[in-house]
Amino acid sequence: MSKKELPVLQPAQSVPGLPGVLCCTPLAREPLGEADATDLAKVFKALADPVRLRLFSLIASFEGGQACVCDLTGEFDVSQPTISHHLKVLRDAGLVGSERRGTWVYYWVLPRTLGRLSGLLAPAETGALV
Amino acid sequence: MSKKELPVLQPAQSVPGLPGVLCCTPLAREPLGEADATDLAKVFKALADPVRLRLFSLIASFEGGQACVCDLTGEFDVSQPTISHHLKVLRDAGLVGSERRGTWVYYWVLPRTLGRLSGLLAPAETGALV
DNA sequence: TGTCAACATAGACGTATGTCGAAGAAGGAG
DNA sequence: CTCCTTCTTCGACATACGTCTATGTTGACA
Numbered sequence: 001m002s003k004k005e006l007p008v009l010q011p012a013q014s015v016p017g018l019p020g021v022l023c024c025t026p027l028a029r030e031p032l033g034e035a036d037a038t039d040l041a042k043v044f045k046a047l048a049d050p051v052r053l054r055l056f057s058l059i060a061s062f063e064g065g066q067a068c069v070c071d072l073t074g075e076f077d078v079s080q081p082t083i084s085h086h087l088k089v090l091r092d093a094g095l096v097g098s099e100r101r102g103t104w105v106y107y108w109v110l111p112r113t114l115g116r117l118s119g120l121l122a123p124a125e126t127g128a129l130v
Numbered sequence: 131m132s133k134k135e136l137p138v139l140q141p142a143q144s145v146p147g148l149p150g151v152l153c154c155t156p157l158a159r160e161p162l163g164e165a166d167a168t169d170l171a172k173v174f175k176a177l178a179d180p181v182r183l184r185l186f187s188l189i190a191s192f193e194g195g196q197a198c199v200c201d202l203t204g205e206f207d208v209s210q211p212t213i214s215h216h217l218k219v220l221r222d223a224g225l226v227g228s229e230r231r232g233t234w235v236y237y238w239v240l241p242r243t244l245g246r247l248s249g250l251l252a253p254a255e256t257g258a259l260v
Numbered sequence: 261t262g263t264c265a266a267c268a269t270a271g272a273c274g275t276a277t278g279t280c281g282a283a284g285a286a287g288g289a290g
Numbered sequence: 291c292t293c294c295t296t297c298t299t300c301g302a303c304a305t306a307c308g309t310c311t312a313t314g315t316t317g318a319c320a
Contacts, residue, residue, distance in 0.1 A: 027183075028190035028239060031205075037180040037187075044183070048175035049308080050167040053157075057167075060158030069267060075161075082309055084268055103266055103317055109158060111253040121248035123241040179278080199297060212279055214298055233287055233296055262320090269314070277306070284299070290292085 027120050043117065046093035051076060052086045059096060060109040068104035157250050173247065176223035181206060182216045189226060190239040198234035 032040070047053060058075060059067045069087065073080050087107060090096045094113045099106055162170070177183060188205060189197045199217065203210045217237060220226045224243045229236055 027187050028241075028244070030187070030191050032184045032187035034180070034184065037183040041178050041180045041183055044174050045178035045307095048171050048178040050164065050171045051308085053167040053171055053174070054162050054164065057157050057160070057162035061160050070265095073267095078308085079310065080267075081269080081311080085308080088268085100267090100316080105267060111158075114158070114251055115253050118248050118251040118253070121244055121251065123245050123248070175277095181278085200295095208278085209280060210296090211281080211298075211300095215278080218298085230286085230297090235297060263318105264320105265316100265318085267314100267316085270312085271310105272312105273308105273310085275307085275309100278304095280301100280303085282300085284297105286295105286297085288293105288295085290294100 026122055028123060040120070043093050043095070043113070046089050046095055049086065049089075051078060051082075052090055055083070055086055056090060056095060056109065059107050066106045066108045068106050070104060072107075156252055158253060170250070173223050173225070173243070176219050176225055179216065179219075181208060181212070182220055185213070185216055186220060186225060186239065189237050196236045196238045198236050200234060202237075 047056070054076070055072060058072060059065075062071065069080075069083065072087075073083050076083060087096070087098070091098055091107075094110060096107050097110050098108075177186070184206070185202060188202060189195075192201065199210070199213065202217075203213050206213060217226070217228070221228055221237075224240060226237050227240050228238075
């Protein structure tokens, strides 16, 4: 790396501001705080793109749960740098992890973030309203 | 309401060929199709804003499950037209419903869309992959 | 050492998005 | 009818975002 050895992904997994949000509070239980909303929005924003959604889904359903970038680029109509950019967004959001092994860089889904999101979106009390 | 337009995810619930999107296909089970990804991204995009997340959470946790716009505007630092804009985005995404009653317009959460999203994000089979 | 392949980064460019103030539409009260 | 309140729509603006090409970095191999 040019500057430091670790990318910006540090904050995404051990975030100081994020633990409350992505922990266990159902979205529909109590009003979301301002800081929590900001952090949570970043995660949703990472998923708010068709290419990233397909990338994420593709990685998750890959054999062995891992895929190198070369496995992914062929599936899309966008250029390789664009794929790289989207992978970085997913990584910064804590949705995927990555590691370089030899020539290739492998990506995998971080199930914890995914599960937390799922829990957040679970309807508060099923069938209560409307 | 004023117009005849239907939420974006209408096709997702009536199409037999691709019921996958907002129905029951876990994101991490099989690669997401291009069309499905586009539709799904619109829903996530609707949630990818701090104000909209707080709006959504606020409506959901409101007494009675409903809130008029006047109940919401005071909670934010943005102008009332901006709130109205965000509510429209949430409504177009199928996340909330709305109805005019007299002078006021009430909004409520549509739990079905929420539940579908939650199911989509659920880790494929817990512990199966990665 | 040199060369090639796999990814990442940088800069640029067009479009989308969030925000505002001003104006419009829809009801209620008088 | 007129006035007021509530909410939506309309332009306009600055910023953020997705994409590209070009270039940089890293590792394998001869």
